[in-house]
Each structure stands twice: as C-alpha cells, then as structure tokens.
Amino acid sequence: MPPLSSFVLEGTARLRLGPHPDRARQDAETLLLHLLGKNTAWLMAHGDKLLPDDLSLSYSELLERRYCGEPIQYIVGEMEFYGLPFRVTPDVLIPRPETEYLVEKVLELAASFPVPRIVDVGTGSGAIAVALAHKLPHAAVTAIDLSAATLAIARENAKRNGVAFRFLEGDLLAPVAEERFDFIVSNPPYVPETDRATLSVEVREYEPALALFAGDDGLEVYRRLIPAAFDALTPGGFVALEIGYGQSVAITELLTRSGFEQIEFVPDLQGIPRVACAQRPS
Numbered sequence: 001m002p003p004l005s006s007f008v009l010e011g012t013a014r015l016r017l018g019p020h021p022d023r024a025r026q027d028a029e030t031l032l033l034h035l036l037g038k039n040t041a042w043l044m045a046h047g048d049k050l051l052p053d054d055l056s057l058s059y060s061e062l063l064e065r066r067y068c069g070e071p072i073q074y075i076v077g078e079m080e081f082y083g084l085p086f087r088v089t090p091d092v093l094i095p096r097p098e099t100e101y102l103v104e105k106v107l108e109l110a111a112s113f114p115v116p117r118i119v120d121v122g123t124g125s126g127a128i129a130v131a132l133a134h135k136l137p138h139a140a141v142t143a144i145d146l147s148a149a150t151l152a153i154a155r156e157n158a159k160r161n162g163v164a165f166r167f168l169e170g171d172l173l174a175p176v177a178e179e180r181f182d183f184i185v186s187n188p189p190y191v192p193e194t195d196r197a198t199l200s201v202e203v204r205e206y207e208p209a210l211a212l213f214a215g216d217d218g219l220e221v222y223r224r225l226i227p228a229a230f231d232a233l234t235p236g237g238f239v240a241l242e243i244g245y246g247q248s249v250a251i252t253e254l255l256t257r258s259g260f261e262q263i264e265f266v267p268d269l270q271g272i273p274r275v276a277c278a279q280r281p282s
C-alpha cells in the first residue's frame, strides 16, 4: 500500500481532468483529510503513513464525486463562513464569501441600536443570521425560509455556534406580518432563469434551484421583498440586500419607488456593487 502522499498525488492527477483542474491538489488533499479526520498540518508531518485499506476505496469514491462536479463543501458537509463553522447539505445554498460584505455592513449600522431587531429573509444555512447573532448577542434575530429542510440545517448551525433565535417557515415576510424590525436583511435568489445554462455544473446541477432563480430577469423576489420590507421596518430602520451582477440600477429604482432613502451600495474588491443598503425615513 503506497503512503498518503502518493494518494494525494494520484487524486490530484484524477481531479486535474475534472471541471476544476486549478483546485485539483487542494481538493484531493481536502477529501483525504476529511476521510482521515485530520488537518493539513498533520498530513505534512505524516505523509509517509499508509492509508488503511478500507479508506482507499472510500477515497476513490469521493474523488469520483468531485470529478463529476459535486461541490467539495457538499462532499465534506462542512465549511466556514465569517470565521464560523457551518454544516451544508444539498438542501442549502453554499454560503459565498461575498455575503460577508452584507454581514459587515449590518454590523456597522447595528452598532447604534441598543437591541436591534433583525430578520433574515431566505436564511438558507443560517449563514447571515448565525453570524449576526454571534457578533450581536443582544440582538433579537429571526430567520425565515420557504423550505422546512433548509430551516432544519439553519437550526443545527445556530446550535453548533452557540446562538439561539427564532426560525419561521414561510414566504418572505409573511410569517412576521404583524411585526416591525430595525433591520431586514436578505440574500435572496437573484439569478435570472435565462442565465441557467451559463452557470457552472457545480451550481446548476447541485445547488437548490429555490435558492438561485428569481424569474427571467432575476428581480422577481426583490420586486415583492422591497415594498414588503419598507412596510415591516420601523422608521429609521434599514434594509440590506445582496444583489447580483448588473442589478444596482434596477434595485435603486425599486428602493426609491418603495420610499427608501439613503440608498448606498457596498462594492466588492473588484468594485462590483454586492450589497444594497437603504433606510426607511424617520
């Protein structure tokens, strides 16, 4: 039986033929470490150790799944968002690093609220709600999603990160129709249906369609969410939304039409507007 380092090399060679040759080595190593329950530092020190026979077959199976395009996060079932550990399954969108801009912006604005009431619409894995609850232990957080399976994962992630808050199943803000909030935050589905064919296999074939698509122009959810958010905010409260590439003009129009003021966009490192933020006038 060859040593672990040879398995990494063999795995890398296999994944170089797959959809992400650039990440072949990293993925091959991640899959092996996942099976062994060890970290990279351990592998560096123990690359000459032998892989138990039963794990050799499991390793080949994991490599094949990755070779076929299954996202590495679904295979290992784990990832980090905002420095916190999250469980991810095919029921939830894999949280993206860009969404951390949304968390940052809300944390900045929430600093002046003694007990911010926050609702995360379309919570998915709970990434945004858990990160906010973790950083703002005094906040009253509510997480909503249309999917019960998704909410089960979000609940698990809250527990895992030692935070507790309310989870509600339903359409957008319908489950909290009678309530008012200081912050309505959301990373809703915003991919145009017409872009489906342009998405990578990893996204198109493996991530939940409910988390991705929002009508032909990608704006269908914002069109309903933005006016509903205005009504559900306290005067002076904020809406913060992740937006898709090229959507800032349409979002400005929707926010203005609903009565929002102080509209601003947070750009990513490439200068692309990623988060729209606006205030309900006092």
Ligand SMILES: C[S@@+](CC[C@H](N)C(=O)[O-])C[C@H]1O[C@@H](n2cnc3c(N)ncnc32)[C@H](O)[C@@H]1O
Pocket (backbone or CB within 6 Å): 092, 093, 094, 095, 096, 099, 121, 122, 123, 124, 125, 126, 127, 128, 144, 145, 146, 147, 150, 170, 171, 172, 187, 188, 189, 190, 210, 211, 212
């Ligand atoms: C883009 S994902 C975002 C997940 C998570 N907030 C994140 O940032 O990683 C959108 C989420 O919205 C949920 N969703 C889609 N339509 C919805 C609706 N009408 N009402 C509530 N949630 C909805 C989906 O189930 C999915 O979990």
